[in-house]
Amino acid sequence: MEGVPEPLLGEEAHRFHVVAPLTRVAFPARATIGVLSLVGTPEYMSPEQANLTNPNVDTATDVYSLGVLLYELLAGALPFEGKSLRQAGLAELLRIIREEVPPTPSDRITQLGETATEVARCRRTNPPTLRRELAGDLNWIVMKALEKDRCRRYASMSEFAADIERHLRDQPVLAGPPDTLYRVRKFARRHRIGVAAGLLVAASLVAGMISTGWEAHIAEARRREARARELTADAALWQTEDPALALYLGWQATQMGRPLPPELEGVLATSLANGPSFGVMRNLESTAVAWSPDGKILSADYGPTIQMWDSATGRALRAPQGELGSDLAVAWSPDGKTLASAAFDGTIRLREADTGQPQHTLQGHQGRVLSVAWNPDGRTLASAGVDSTIRVWEVSTGQPLLILKDHWYPVNGVAWSPDGKVLASASADQTIRISEAASGQLLRTLEGHTGNVGCVIWSPDGKTIASASADRTIRLWEAASWLAR
Incomplete structure (x- = not known):
């Protein structure tokens, strides 16, 4: 081979020269x-x-x-x-x-x-x-x-x-090495100008998207702030004539986020002072309240427990034993023997209504439970939460039977049809979903609200569903056709 030192051979040494193109170097058969x-x-x-x-x-x-x-x-x-x-x-x-x-x-x-x-x-x-x-x-x-x-x-x-x-x-x-980065680097070196121009355009697009997104965020914040001021002004107009409506409008204003209008606190205070009251049972905040089936007892969350009162006299009755946490929903069983409460910690607790003794703690929701509802037969319980799911539980064992995942956003309310065969649910995704209770199959999605749907309820005859939304409307839906009236 040209340029290669002389091969190291024995007594019979030979020198071989190979010129390009090189195809084969041949040595003596034996050295x-x-x-x-x-x-x-x-x-x-x-x-x-x-x-x-x-x-x-x-x-x-x-x-x-x-x-x-x-x-x-x-x-x-x-x-x-x-x-x-x-x-x-x-x-x-x-x-x-x-x-x-x-x-x-x-x-x-x-x-x-x-x-x-x-x-x-x-x-x-x-x-x-x-x-x-x-x-x-x-x-x-x-x-x-x-x-x-x-x-x-x-x-x-x-x-x-x-x-x-x-x-x-x-x-x-x-x-x-067969990696993408290596090939991209080679392409960039061959096409420096084109790649540089492309990167500049991409950077401009990204910067434009960020700027547009930020402007949209600012615009939405300003819109919500303006809406809060509008609701506060409406509440101020009704604080004397209709304090209940004023309180509702004020609550709507608080849902618009911060900052709140500075005059809102005064409007709420005046509305509370002017509002009618046949009796104050507790001067503490409560987020969940429910009547017993016979109408004789009123129950509500009270700090870490559920408190009960005689509805006729307002006298406080016993409280269920043990801490429950801050509850968001309370529901009595159809026979009035069991009380279900839903908590911030994602659990539902079942207790004997008479003694307050715990029966079961239902666990499965990821985050707050916003609603609980008993099947009219009293054997199953439905719950809904911020994890966008509806869960159906067997009361006797405390075990889950179904998990419905049809909603995209938190589910605010759930209700059984009077015959216990159908579930209706209201969600922040602005829809009401109708599902078969036995299988969980989605039967119909009711659309029409333009805001968070906060609650849903069946009429006693099961022919109509009512839904209430943050869009300031209440809609009635015919169960036969699922069309809004």
Whole structure:
């Protein structure tokens, strides 16, 4: 091979010259060193040549030798130092060639020490720059040619040369790692102007989207603030004539978010003072209230417990034992023997109404439970929560029977049809969903509200459903056709 040192042979040494294009290097069938057969110069020998029991010399061997030459041209040194190879015993020499992986050309520059400066000077650069130039494609190309496994090398000299040509043209090389980032980087280097322009356009689009989103956020905040002021003004008009309506309007204003109109607190205070009251049972905040089926007892959440009062006298009765947490919904069983309460912690607690003794704690909702409703037969209970689900429970065991996931947003209310066969649910997704209670199958979605639907209820005859929404409307739906009146 042209430029390759004379092969290390025995007494019958010969010199062979190969000129480009290189296709095959042929050595004498047998050359003897001592008692073993060895063909080739150690520094340029391929692993298969170092396998004396079964040498297999073909084009892959030529690729390896040319890889050594390219390594030397790039790094100014051979993959394995000739002095070290010759100082090793023959067995060790062959093992090194067969098994040890040489450093990459860029790493070899680092190992040269002071010699690296001279090597870099001959290439009109400096060692750090030379290492950077070798790292990447050139490292991969050379190391692919020097693979120990002949099947992993280039299949031919032309494939080897083509990969070098691809590197010179900033195209992805076969020896490169098959990752997307590498190919994108190559594309960017070939099309610097186009890529830069594309990135500039993309950055402008992203900036525009962020700006538009922020402006929309500001506009929505201003709209809600204006709506809160409008509701507060309406409440002020009704605070004397209809305090209940004023309180409702004031509550609606609080749902618009912060900041609240500064005059809202005064409007609410005046409305409360002017409102009629036949008796104050507790001067504490309550978010859930329910009558017993016979109408004799009123129950409501009271701090950490459920409090009960005699509805005729307003006298406080016993409270169920143990802490329940802040409850959002309270419901009596049809027979009046059990009280169900839904809490902030995502649980529903069942207690004996007479003694307050706990029966079951129903767990499964992720987040607050907003509504509970008993099946008219008293054997099952439905619950709805902020996790957008409706759950049906078996009361006797406390086990879940169904989980309905038809809503997209929190479910504010759930109600059974009088025959216990159908469930209606109201949600913040502005819909009412009608589902079969036994299977959970969605039967119909009622649309028409333009705001959060807060509650839903069936008429006693089961022919009509009423729904109330934050859009300030109450809609009636015919159960026969599911159309709004």
